[in-house]
Amino acid sequence: xxxxxALYAAIAGGNKGAVETILQQELATGRSPAxxxxxxxxxxxxxxxERYSRKEIFIPQMMIAARAMDAGLRILEPLLAxxxxxxxxTICIGTVKGDLHDIGKNLVAMMLKGAGFHVIDLGTNVDxxxxxxxxxxxxxAVLMSALLTTTMPYMKTVADHFRGEKGVKIIIGGAPITQxxxxxxxxxxxxxxxxxxxxxxxxxxxxxx
Amino acid sequence: xxxxxxxxxxxxxxxxxxxxxxxxxxxxxxxxxNTVCGGRxxxxxxxxxxxxxxxxxxxxxxxxxxxxxxxxxxCQMTPLEGTPCEFEIPAxxxxxxxxxxxxxxxxxxxxxxxxxxxxxxxxxxxxxGSPTSDVELxxxxxxxxxxxxxxxIEAVSEIAMGLGRPDASDVWWIERDGRAxxxxxxxxxxxxxxGLAVDIGTTTVVTALVELASxxxxxxxxxxxxxxxxxxxxxxxxxxxxxxxxxxELQRLVRGTINELIQRLCVSAGRSADDILHVxxxxxxxxxxLALGLPPHGIGRIPFRPVVRRYPLLRAERLGLAVGPLAWVxxxxxxxxxxxxxxxxxxxxxxxxxxxxxxxxxxxxTNGEILFWDxxxxxxxxxxxxxxxxxxxxSCGMRADEGAVERLxxxxxxxxxxxIGGARPAGLCGSAVVDALAExxxxxxxxxxxxxDTAALDRRxxxxxxxxxxxPVHAVVIAPSEASAHxxxxxxxxxxxxxxxxxxxxxxxxxxxxxxxxxCGPADLDGLILxxxxxxxxxxxxxxxxxxxxxxPLECIEVIGNGALGGALQxxxxxxxxxxxxxxxxxxxxxxxxxxDKFETEFVxxxxxxxxxxxxxxxxxxxxxxxxxxxxxxxxxxxx
Ligand code: B12
Numbered sequence: 046x047x048x049x050x051a052l053y054a055a056i057a058g059g060n061k062g063a064v065e066t067i068l069q070q071e072l073a074t075g076r077s078p079a080x081x082x083x084x085x086x087x088x089x090x091x092x093x094x095e096r097y098s099r100k101e102i103f104i105p106q107m108m109i110a111a112r113a114m115d116a117g118l119r120i121l122e123p124l125l126a127x128x129x130x131x132x133x134x135t136i137c138i139g140t141v142k143g144d145l146h147d148i149g150k151n152l153v154a155m156m157l158k159g160a161g162f163h164v165i166d167l168g169t170n171v172d173x174x175x176x177x178x179x180x181x182x183x184x185x186a187v188l189m190s191a192l193l194t195t196t197m198p199y200m201k202t203v204a205d206h207f208r209g210e211k212g213v214k215i216i217i218g219g220a221p222i223t224q225x226x227x228x229x230x231x232x233x234x235x236x237x238x239x240x241x242x243x244x245x246x247x248x249x250x251x252x253x254x
Numbered sequence: 255x256x257x258x259x260x261x262x263x264x265x266x267x268x269x270x271x272x273x274x275x276x277x278x279x280x281x282x283x284x285x286x287x288n289t290v291c292g293g294r295x296x297x298x299x300x301x302x303x304x305x306x307x308x309x310x311x312x313x314x315x316x317x318x319x320x321x322x323x324x325x326x327x328x329c330q331m332t333p334l335e336g337t338p339c340e341f342e343i344p345a346x347x348x349x350x351x352x353x354x355x356x357x358x359x360x361x362x363x364x365x366x367x368x369x370x371x372x373x374x375x376x377x378x379x380x381x382x383g384s385p386t387s388d389v390e391l392x393x394x395x396x397x398x399x400x401x402x403x404x405x406x407i408e409a410v411s412e413i414a415m416g417l418g419r420p421d422a423s424d425v426w427w428i429e430r431d432g433r434a435x436x437x438x439x440x441x442x443x444x445x446x447x448x449g450l451a452v453d454i455g456t457t458t459v460v461t462a463l464v465e466l467a468s469x470x471x472x473x474x475x476x477x478x479x480x481x482x483x484x485x486x487x488x489x490x491x492x493x494x495x496x497x498x499x500x501x502x503e504l505q506r507l508v509r510g511t512i513n514e515l516i517q518r519l520c521v522s523a524g525r526s527a528d529d530i531l532h533v534x535x536x537x538x539x540x541x542x543x544l545a546l547g548l549p550p551h552g553i554g555r556i557p558f559r560p561v562v563r564r565y566p567l568l569r570a571e572r573l574g575l576a577v578g579p580l581a582w583v584x585x586x587x588x589x590x591x592x593x594x595x596x597x598x599x600x601x602x603x604x605x606x607x608x609x610x611x612x613x614x615x616x617x618x619x620t621n622g623e624i625l626f627w628d629x630x631x632x633x634x635x636x637x638x639x640x641x642x643x644x645x646x647x648x649s650c651g652m653r654a655d656e657g658a659v660e661r662l663x664x665x666x667x668x669x670x671x672x673x674i675g676g677a678r679p680a681g682l683c684g685s686a687v688v689d690a691l692a693e694x695x696x697x698x699x700x701x702x703x704x705x706x707d708t709a710a711l712d713r714r715x716x717x718x719x720x721x722x723x724x725x726p727v728h729a730v731v732i733a734p735s736e737a738s739a740h741x742x743x744x745x746x747x748x749x750x751x752x753x754x755x756x757x758x759x760x761x762x763x764x765x766x767x768x769x770x771x772x773x774c775g776p777a778d779l780d781g782l783i784l785x786x787x788x789x790x791x792x793x794x795x796x797x798x799x800x801x802x803x804x805x806x807p808l809e810c811i812e813v814i815g816n817g818a819l820g821g822a823l824q825x826x827x828x829x830x831x832x833x834x835x836x837x838x839x840x841x842x843x844x845x846x847x848x849x850x851d852k853f854e855t856e857f858v859x860x861x862x863x864x865x866x867x868x869x870x871x872x873x874x875x876x877x878x879x880x881x882x883x884x885x886x887x888x889x890x891x892x893x894x
Contacts, residue, residue: 059703099725100722100723100725100726100727100748100749101725102705103704103748103749103751103752103755104752104755104756104861105703105704105752105755105861105862106703106704106705108858108861109703109858109861109862109866112858142555142556143554143555143556144555144556145556145846145848145849146848147848147854148854148857148858151854169848170556193489193554193555194485194489194490194493195489195492195493195496195554195555196554196555
C-alpha cells in the first residue's frame with residue numbers, strides 16, 4: 046500500500062477532524078490499521094518532528110499535529126492490540142519527582158508511540174520506585190523529562206540508581222536540559238525535542254531509524 | 255588592548271584584558287549591561303552592535319565593519335587583538351532605571367489614615383504619683399488610642415533611653431487590627447515620620463516614599479533587582495538559594511538594591527532615612543522570603559509550600575534596612591507559593607472582595623497570576639507565561655524603555671509604529687508583540703498557528719530570513735535598518751511568534767481553567783481587572799484579538815497599573831488593610847493548574863490565534879470586518 050496522501054496531509058496539518066473521518070472511512074473499507082499507521086501516519090509525524098527540529102515549524106504547529114496523531118492513535122490502538130502488532134521495543138517515560146510539567150513529555154511519548162514503540166507512560170512527579178517498576182515490567186529505556194531547574198537534579202538520582210543495571214538506557218530531555226548535563230549525570234542520551242527523542246531512543250537501543 | 259565603547263553620542267575607551275567579554279568591558283566603561291541571566295547567553299538582554307574589529311563568539315569568529323555592523327550578545331563575545339574594536343550599546347541593553355517601571359498605580363486611596371501614630375508621653379507632675387514604670391507611662395499614652403498594646407524588648411529599651419532624654423516627648427507605634435505595636439520614643443521636634451512602600455519583583459524593585467501624616471508621596475524610585483545576577487526567574491533564584499550560603503547572599507543582594515533606592519528617595523525628597531519608621535514590603539512569595547532571609551526551597555517543587563504566608567512583623571534593624579533602626583517592617587501576606595503579596599496587594603487596592611458579581615484579576619508578568627472572585631470563593635492560580643511579554647527571549651525584544659516600539663499598525667504594505675520617547679526603534683516591547691500578532695493575523699499575513707505568509711510579505715519587502723541556532727527562520731520586518739536605532743532591522747521571527755503564543759496560551763488557558771472550575775465562562779463575568787506594568791500599556795482589543803484575554807466588552811476591563819505598589823502604600827495609610835489581607839488569606843483557594851484535566855487541552859487550543867475554537871471570539875472577529883473604531887497611533891510615522 047502506498048502512503049495515503051489525504052491522511053498524511055491531515056496529520057501534518059493538524060486536522061484532527063479529518064484524521065478521524067479518514068480513518069473511520071478507510072477502516073470501514075477494510076484497510077489494515079497497521080499499514081495506515083506505518084505507511085502514512087508514522088512518516089507524517091516523523092516529518093513533522095523533523096521539520097520542527099529544523100525550525101521550519103514551531104510548537105503550535107507541532108502540538109496540533111501531535112493532537113491529530115493522538116486522535117488517530119486512539120482509534121487504531123485497540124485494533125492494533127487485537128491484531129497482535131509487534132512493538133519495536135518497550136520504553137517508559139515520566140516527568141521527574143517534584144515536577145508536573147507534562148506537555149513536552151506527552152509529545153515525546155506520542156511521537157514514540159507513533160514511531161512504533163510500546164510506551165509505558167508513568168505520568169508526572171515520578172520517583173525512582175515507579176521507574177524501577179516499569180523497568181521490571183520490561184522497559185528497555187528510562188526516559189525522563191524535567192522543565193524546572195529545581196527538579197533537574199532528580200534525574201541524577203534516577204541515573205545513579207540504574208547505573209550498573211545492564212541494558213537499561215537512561216535518556217533525558219526538557220527545556221532546561223542540555224547535552225552537557227546529560228553527560229555530567231552519565232545519561233546515555235539526550236534529545237532536544239520530540240523529533241530528536243525518537244532518533245536518540247533508536248540510537249540507544251541500536252534500532253535502525 | 256584598547257576597545258572603544260559607544261552609547262548614544264558618547265564614546266569611551268577601555269583597556270581590556272585578553273579574553274574579557276564585552277559585557278565586562280562595558281561595565282568598566284561605567285555602562286553596565288542588563289545581563290539578566292548572569293552572562294550565560296540565555297536572556298538576550300545584553301545585545302550590542304559590533305561596529306568594527308574581530309571578535310570571538312562562543313562558536314565562531316565575527317568581523318564587523320561600519321558598513322556591516324553585527325548584532326551580538328555582549329556576554330558571549332570577546333574582542334580579538336590586532337584590529338581596533340568598537341561596539342555600541344543600545345539603550346535597551348543598559349542596566350539603568352527605566353522611567354516606565356515606576357510606580358503608576360491608577361487607583362488612589364479614598365482616605366489616608368496613617369497606621370503609624372504617635373502620642374505625647376505625659377510625665378507626671380508628681381514624680382512619685384502613678385504609674386509604676388516607664389513602660390506603663392508609655393502604655394497609658396497609647397491606650398488613649400488603641401485597645402491593646404504590645405511592647406517588645408526594643409521598644410522597652412528605647413523608652414528607657416528616651417525617658418532619660420529630655421527631648422523624647424513622644425511615643426510612637428503602628429496599629430494592626432486594633433492592637434498597637436509600640437515602636438519607641440521620639441522627640442516631637444524630630445522630622446515628620448515617613449513610610450516606605452517596596453514592591454520586590456524578580457526583575458525590578460519599585461519603591462515609594464510617603465509622608466505618613468498626610469499621605470503625600472514624596473518620591474518614587476526603581477531599579478533592577480541585584481539578584482538578577484543569580485538568574486532571571488524565580489525558579490533559578492530558588493536554585494541559587496539552595497547552594498550553601500545562598501539565602502544570605504540573595505538577601506544581601508536585594509537589601510543592597512533596596513538600600514540604594516532608599517538613599518535615592520531620601521536625597522530627592524530632602525529627608526532623612528532615619529525618619530522612615532514604617533515599611534511595607536510586597537512582591538512574589540520567593541522574593542518576599544528572600545528579603546526576609548527565609549529559605550524558599552519548598553516553593554521550588556511539589557507541593558510548592560512556602561515557609562510562611564502571613565509574615566511576622568519585624569524591625570528594620572534585623573533586616574539591615576537603611577531606615578530608622580526601629581522602623582516596623584511588614585510584609586503583605588502571600589496567598590501561596592506562587593501567588594505572592596503582590597497579588598494580595600493588587601486585590602486589596604482594587605477592593606476585589608468588596609465587588610459584587612464575578613470578577614477576574616489578572617497580573618501579567620513572567621508569571622501570570624489570576625484571581626477569580628465570585629462572591630464566595632477566591633480561586634487563584636499562577637500560570638508560567640515566561641518572559642516573552644517582558645521582551646526577553648525574543649530576537650528583538652526589549653523592556654518598555656526608551657526606543658522600544660510599543661504600538662504597531664499594519665498599513666497594507668508596512669508597519670506604522672510608535673516608540674517610547676519618540677526615539678528611533680531599538681526593539682519591541684510586549685505590547686508591540688501583541689499588536690504585531692493581531693495586525694498580522696487580521697491582514698491575513700499570519701495563519702492561526704503563527705506561520706507567516708512569507709510570499710505575501712516578501713512582495714511588500716517586509717520578509718527576511720534570519721539564522722537561529724544554525725537554521726534559517728522566517729521573520730517579518732517591523733522597522734528596516736535605515737529607520738532603526740542601531741542600523742540593524744527590528745524584526746519578529748516565527749520563533750519569536752511561537753514564544754509569544756506559548757506565553758499568551760499559558761495565560762488564556764489559566765483564565766479559562768479557573769472559569770471552568772467555577773462553572774462559568776467569559777460571558778458571565780462582571781469585569782476583569784488588569785494589574786501590572788504590561789497590562790497598563792496593552793492594546794486591549796488586540797489582546798483579545800490574539801486570544802490573550804477572553805472576549806469581553808472593553809468597558810468591562812479595568813486597568814490598574816502597578817497595584818502591588820499601590821497596595822503596599824495602602825498598607826501604610828489604611829488601618830483596614832491588614833484585616834483585608836487576612837480575609838484574602840482565609841478565602842484564597844490556590845489551584846494547581848497541572849492538576850486540572852482541562853488545562854492542557856485548553857493550553858494547546860490557546861496556542862492558536864485567536865483559539866482553536868474561534869467562535870469564542872465571534873463578536874470581535876465580526877466587528878473587525880467593520881471599519882476600525884480605535885484611534886490610530888498618534889505620533890511618529892515611519893515607512894518601512
Ligand atoms: C505550560 C507551562 C506550565 C503549565 C504546565 C502544564 C502542563 N501540564 O505541563 C503550568 C501553567 C501549570 C505551569 C506551572 C509552573 N511552571 Co511552567 N511553564 C509552562 C510553559 C509556558 C511552557 C512549557 C511547555 O509545555 N512547553 C511546550 C513543550 C512541548 O515543550 P517542552 O516541555 O520543552 O518539551 C520539548 C522538549 O524539551 C523535549 N522534551 C521534553 N521532555 C523530554 C524528555 C525526553 C526524554 C526527551 C528526549 C525530550 C524531551 O521535547 C519536547 C517537544 O519538543 C513554560 C515557559 C515557556 N514559554 O516555555 C513554563 C516554565 C517551564 N514554567 C516555569 C515555572 C517556574 C513553573 C512553576 C514552578 C511556577 C508557576 N506557577 O509559574 C509552576 C509549577 C510547575 C509544576 N507544577 O511542576 C518556568 C521554569 C523556570 C526554571 N528556571 O525552571 C518556565 C520556563 C516559565 C518561566 N520562565 O518562568 N507551567
